[in-house]
Structure formats: structure tokens, C-alpha cells
Amino acid sequence: MNGTLSVVTIVLSLALAAWAAVTAARNRPPDRGHLLGLAVVEASIVALLGAAVASVATGGRPASAGTFIGYVVTILLLPVLGAVLARLEPTRWGAGVVAVIGLTVPVLVLRLQQTWSAATSG
Amino acid sequence: MADTLRRGPGRILVVVYGIFALSAGARAAVQIATKFDEAPLAYLLSAFAAAVYLVATVALLRGGTVWRRVALASCSIELIGVLTVGLLTLFDTAAFPDDTVWSDFGKGYGYVPLVLPILGLWWLVFVGRRTRAGNAR
Numbered sequence: 001m002n003g004t005l006s007v008v009t010i011v012l013s014l015a016l017a018a019w020a021a022v023t024a025a026r027n028r029p030p031d032r033g034h035l036l037g038l039a040v041v042e043a044s045i046v047a048l049l050g051a052a053v054a055s056v057a058t059g060g061r062p063a064s065a066g067t068f069i070g071y072v073v074t075i076l077l078l079p080v081l082g083a084v085l086a087r088l089e090p091t092r093w094g095a096g097v098v099a100v101i102g103l104t105v106p107v108l109v110l111r112l113q114q115t116w117s118a119a120t121s122g
Numbered sequence: 123m124a125d126t127l128r129r130g131p132g133r134i135l136v137v138v139y140g141i142f143a144l145s146a147g148a149r150a151a152v153q154i155a156t157k158f159d160e161a162p163l164a165y166l167l168s169a170f171a172a173a174v175y176l177v178a179t180v181a182l183l184r185g186g187t188v189w190r191r192v193a194l195a196s197c198s199i200e201l202i203g204v205l206t207v208g209l210l211t212l213f214d215t216a217a218f219p220d221d222t223v224w225s226d227f228g229k230g231y232g233y234v235p236l237v238l239p240i241l242g243l244w245w246l247v248f249v250g251r252r253t254r255a256g257n258a259r
Contacts, residue, residue: 070148074141085133093130097137104141 001116002051009044010106016041017102024095030086034098038086041105042079048109049076052116060116068115075108126249127185127193135242138234139179146223147172153220161220167207168222171235174200178242194246201239204228208236 016037023030049072052060062068082101086094128136150168158165174196181193208227221230228235 064152067148067152070152074144081137085137089129089133091130093133096131096134100134100137 001113002048002055005044005048005051006109006113009041009048009109012037012044013041013102013105013109015102017099020095020098020102024092024099027092028095029090029092030095030098034086034095035083038079038083038098038101041102042076045075045079045105045109048112052112062116064115068112071108071112071115075105075112078105078108126253127190127246128183131245132182132249135238135245136179136182138238139175139182139242142223142231142235142238143172143175143179146175149223164220164222164225167224171200171203171223174203182242190246190250193242197239197242197246200235201243204235204239 016034019037020030020034023034078101082098085097088094089097126132146168150165150172153161153165153168178193178196178200181189181196204224204227207222207224211225223231223235227233
């Protein structure tokens, strides 16, 4: 896995989470800015996964293919789910959902890295 | 009522429950398929935990009187499960050679498995009270 792109994705996602948490704390609904933030995080995830696919050509392999693909599907869907729920719930809780998604993506990036480089328990 | 359970804070609960149902379920499936013999108890427990998370997710989404009870039951089972397994992993490490979602009170998952059923029960009781107050009027 590409280290730089992983760090970029994690930082962007955490920044979005912090922003959305502040929005929820101020009792505001998520706005276009948050949707744009989710789109940016998604783009960064796509770039990260694109780099991973490209590195297969040069011998890169996930240690556990099934688990890796499971994480890939989940991480790709999370920002989309966040956007849908942010539209459905135009209250502070919608912003809360965006914050939760923003905190989950970094965990999944770390798990993706683990399943790519070494065998783990799961 | 059918709607209220999944609105507001309920949306966040549904998202977190959904993520846990998926991750615990996928993890249990991989463990049972590839190395069931290593730690059958731990992997069966993982599968059970995943099923409880899935039921809670569906119950929160569906709402209504019956589903609210189902949600109450699954959140309670979850809380008992995470506390029991948490204590067992402290005192009887031999029974759990491999980690589950509930090992060490959910430490491997940032203690979310410990906090989640408490928040879930709070939300269910809160909505229940609000509904009864609404009916009484």
C-alpha cells in the first residue's frame, strides 16, 4: 500500500470528522461543504486503491485476498452512505453520522495496510 | 413510532451497528472458513456477536413496538456478552486463544463494543418514554 496516499486519506478523513463533530456540537445540519468533504475523502480512497491495483503489476499482493476485498468494498461504500444519510437527516445527527464515518475510514485504511503487508488474525 | 427509532441519534446507532455487524460478521466468516480448529469457541462467539449486531441493526431500522423489544433484547444480550467475555478474558485467557469483538471489553475495537449497547439501551428507553408521553396526551 502507498504510504503517502494512506496518510493523506487518514488526515483528510480525520479533518472531516473533526469539522462534522464541531457542526454537530453547534447543533447545525450537514451542508454542501460536508458533502464536498465526503467526495474529497472518497477520491482519496479511490486514488489509494488505484495505487494498490497498479502495484499488483509489480508484484504487490494482499496477504489475505478475501479479507482485503471485503475492506475495499466497505471503505468505498462508507462515504456514499455518509452522503445519503447526511441528506436524509438534516439535523445535528446527520453531521454526527458524517463524523462517525470520518472516524471509521482511517481505521479501515490501517486494516487495509495490515491485510496488504502481513498475515493478521482476521 | 416506526420512524422515530431510526431518526436523530438513531441514525448514528444504525451506522455504527451496521459497521459492526459487517466487520464482525466478515471476520467470523473468514476465521471459521480458514482456521476453525484453532479456536472454535472464540470464532463461534464472534459469529454470535455478529448475529446480535445484525439483529440490532435491523430492529433499529424497522422500529415499531415489536422491533423495539427485539432491539432492547439484542442490546441487553450484547451488554451481558461484552461484560461476561471481558471478565472471562481477564481471568481465563486459555479459553480464548484468539481475539473476538468482545475480548478485553472490546479493547481491540476502541471499547466501542462496550459503549455501544449502553448508548443503544439509553436511546431505546428515551424513545419509549417519549412515545408513552405522546400517547398519554
